[in-house]
Every structure is written in C-alpha cells, then in structure tokens.
Amino acid sequence: MNRLVITAAFPFIPSDIHIAHIASTYLPADIINRMAAILGYDSVLVSATDVHGLWVKKELQDTNIEAEVLKSNYHERYKKIFDCLDIRFDTYERTDDSALRDLVYESLYNLREKGYIVQKETIIYSCGECLEYLPKRFRIGSSDVVTKTGKIKLSDSENNYMCAFCGSDQIIESIVNHWFLDIQKGKSIIEDGIDRQMQIHVKNYLNSLLCDGLSEWDFTRDNYYGITIPFNDEDQYIYLWYESLIGYLFLANDLGGNISFRHFLGKNIVYYHGIVWPILLREATHSYTVDFQISARGFLDLSATDIPLDIFELTHKFPVDYIRFYCAYRTPDTMNDFYFKEAEFVQVINSVLCRQVGGFLKRCRTILQNNNVSTVPKQGVLHELIYETIVLVRGHFEKLNPNQALTEVLRYIKQCGNIISTRELYKNPSLADLELICKMMAGVIILIKPFVPTIIESYNIFEDVTFSSVDDLDRLEGCNLKFSAETWRTIECVVS
Numbered sequence: 001m002n003r004l005v006i007t008a009a010f011p012f013i014p015s016d017i018h019i020a021h022i023a024s025t026y027l028p029a030d031i032i033n034r035m036a037a038i039l040g041y042d043s044v045l046v047s048a049t050d051v052h053g054l055w056v057k058k059e060l061q062d063t064n065i066e067a068e069v070l071k072s073n074y075h076e077r078y079k080k081i082f083d084c085l086d087i088r089f090d091t092y093e094r095t096d097d098s099a100l101r102d103l104v105y106e107s108l109y110n111l112r113e114k115g116y117i118v119q120k121e122t123i124i125y126s127c128g129e130c131l132e133y134l135p136k137r138f139r140i141g142s143s144d145v146v147t148k149t150g151k152i153k154l155s156d157s158e159n160n161y162m163c164a165f166c167g168s169d170q171i172i173e174s175i176v177n178h179w180f181l182d183i184q185k186g187k188s189i190i191e192d193g194i195d196r197q198m199q200i201h202v203k204n205y206l207n208s209l210l211c212d213g214l215s216e217w218d219f220t221r222d223n224y225y226g227i228t229i230p231f232n233d234e235d236q237y238i239y240l241w242y243e244s245l246i247g248y249l250f251l252a253n254d255l256g257g258n259i260s261f262r263h264f265l266g267k268n269i270v271y272y273h274g275i276v277w278p279i280l281l282r283e284a285t286h287s288y289t290v291d292f293q294i295s296a297r298g299f300l301d302l303s304a305t306d307i308p309l310d311i312f313e314l315t316h317k318f319p320v321d322y323i324r325f326y327c328a329y330r331t332p333d334t335m336n337d338f339y340f341k342e343a344e345f346v347q348v349i350n351s352v353l354c355r356q357v358g359g360f361l362k363r364c365r366t367i368l369q370n371n372n373v374s375t376v377p378k379q380g381v382l383h384e385l386i387y388e389t390i391v392l393v394r395g396h397f398e399k400l401n402p403n404q405a406l407t408e409v410l411r412y413i414k415q416c417g418n419i420i421s422t423r424e425l426y427k428n429p430s431l432a433d434l435e436l437i438c439k440m441m442a443g444v445i446i447l448i449k450p451f452v453p454t455i456i457e458s459y460n461i462f463e464d465v466t467f468s469s470v471d472d473l474d475r476l477e478g479c480n481l482k483f484s485a486e487t488w489r490t491i492e493c494v495v496s
C-alpha cells in the first residue's frame, strides 16, 4: 500500500484564511489524514505558504515592509490559524525554499527537452500609469468589484477597462514572447488522470474542460515577484501556479517512490490540478507516482452566512471541536456552494453533537457506572455492527468524502442507541450486555475522533487505550475503566 501524501492547497499572501477556506480545504484534509491513521494507512498531511505572485509584489510596494518580514508574518499567521483549529500538518513549508526552486528548474528543463514547452508571441496588457502587468482579473471595468485577494465580479461591459491597482484607464496592449506549456501534447495523460478520479463532480467538470478544448498554458509573468524563467536573460518570471504544483513534489521529495497524492482544494483551482498537474506529475521529474485524487469543494456563500469568518473571533466564541464538527456536518463533499448560519450552528451542536453523540456516550457510561463495571467484561460478545460500519466509513474515506463518513458514523450511533433501547440493556444487564455496551462506546469514540479529536477524551473511559487505530477495538477485553463526570455542554451554557 502506497503512502498517502495528503495535500491542502497553498494559501497565498496576502489572502486571509477564514472559515470558508477551512471548511472547503484544510479541515477535510485534516479529517481524512486522521481517518487514514485510524484505518491503518500510512499518511502525511502537507502544505506550504505561497510567498510569490503579483499581490506580494504589490503588498511589498504598498507597505514598504521588508520582504522577509512580510512573508514571515503571513507564514506565521497561517500556521497559527491551523494550530488554532487543531489542523495538524506533518510538513508545512514556504515556497521560497531553494530546494523547490531547484526542482522547478529541473522540471522546466525536463519538460522542454520532451517538447512540452514552447515559446510564442502573445498579447499582454499593462497599466500606462503605474506600469503594472495586468492579467485578465486585474483589468477591470469601472463597475467591477475587486476584493483584496483579486477575486473580481466582472461587470457586463467588455470595454472601458481600468487598472485594478491604481484605477488608471490607460491600458497598454503589447506583444511579447512568453513560454507556454503544451497542454494538448499531454492529452492522453490528462485523460488517464480524469479516468482515475473517484469524485464524480470533479470527473464531470474535468471532462467538460476537455470537451471545450485544451489550449496552451501561459506560465510566464512579467513584472512579477517570484522565480525567474531559466531559459532566457529577460526579466520574466514563473507563474506561481507552476511553482505550487511542483511544490507538491517538493513536499513529498523525502518520502521515496511509493506514494499516492490526495489533493484537497476549492473548486476554482480544479483546472490546475486536473489539467496541468497530471502532465507535471508524469513528465516533469523522474516519475514519482501517477496516482492522484482530487477532492474539491464549493465556496461558502458569504451573503447567506452569518457566523464570524475570522478564525480567532470564531474560536473565541465557540469551542474548536464544535467548529470542526459543524463545518464537517454542513460542508458537502461536492462542488456545490454552502452557507453557515449561527442559529443552525447552535442547533446542530446541541441536538446532533451534544445530545445525539454525547448523549449516547453518557448513557453508556451511566449504565456501566450504575452496574459498578471496573473492567471490560470478557464474555466474547461479538459486535458485528462496528466492523460493518468501518467498511462503509472506509469507502467514504477512500473517495475522500468526510461529510459522508460523518453521516455514516451518526447512523451507527443511532443503531447502537436502538440496540440499547429495544433490548433494554439498561435494565439488569448481564455481563455480556455490559461488554456490548463497552464495545459500542469504543466504536463511537474511534469513529468520531477524527472530527472532534480533543473533546472525545471526555468520554474515553478506557484506561491506556488511545484509539489511534481500529485494532484498539480488539484489545478492549479486560481493560480497566476510569469514569469522569465530564459532558459536552450545549451552547447556551457555553455562552452563559
């Protein structure tokens, strides 16, 4: 079995990571990484801060801050946000590492030798006032709206463009020589990659891109902040997306050959991962692997969302695991957009997490306590349901669907609750009944742990069992029990 290299799309300066990015990318990646360990896979979770690009250049000009200070400030801030939500990377780097630059150069020379890189004339636009290079999204109509990260809602007008940096309407057209990746040449590689995708919405989207036809990919930037193109003496730079994709190979560089990539990202960057990446993966370096899966999610609809977007504000207001649970519960494993409402947040946490999950665990604990159980009974009781559930959860894990895995776990908890009720296990339970209760409790703990890794400890009554692998379920008999009175508080109590 290959080692899984789970990647989360690189945050780039000066974007702020808020709950939308967490819900669509970083939390699903973290949950899948935690599930991998429990299900017996060897995996690592990796990402990096993207410290290059036009916005970094602009930020450096605007703020007059020293480059290293600016990059380090953002890098540390991103790491703090991940720590804050218990999102644990095994490796988290920066894209200005010299080893990454070397790999980028090596890959470019390899691709050129194989005929994938062509130089040709293209039209670029720049501002006559501030001289900035203006790729499409920086050429805006006067009624367009620009956000700080360069997301633009374009107005209908195709004319009357102005510079997104200084507002000047003097847009200069010029013809330049740029370097392109010949995407069409790699068509069969791309098709093979699409065939392998397990998320059907990703597959359909990529097939629609194929139908639209593949054009060459311009990875050259002028007047930019980043790595220069090695093929000429001109002041030309490599587009940050080329660097980011090679960045995945850089992050996996020390892991040896037997790896498989699992990519978590927002729906806006599926093109890079589904069209450009397979060519780089197969042709740009000395082949690591051809196995990759894309797990893409939609956007948070900000107009319908009323919870705080800022992570520090949000974690000040709610416990971290409540935020993790709600995001996992509410974010679909598709590219459909979603929204977060505070009233619904409270309702989901109180009724699903605290009453359904916590209530079940508390009920089991109370029965065991009332019957003075101090070790897990050894009656050889079989609890088949947990193994059946693990098979189903593993299926969702392999398709990189944490939301569906959670639904399966909640179904299991409901079934366990029904077993207690219909068999009246709370009334004069036999030793075998008590053993079954221990096993159901352990089953819930291990399955829900990737979603709420910290608060689950409140209900871990099994001494010296860490629930780090499903194998722990077979080691319960005879295990000592320790009881606490901890419960998960509903949100009204947290606030008051």
Ligand SMILES: [Zn+2]
Pocket: 127, 128, 129, 130, 131, 132, 163, 164, 165, 166, 167, 168
């Ligand atoms: Zn300008």
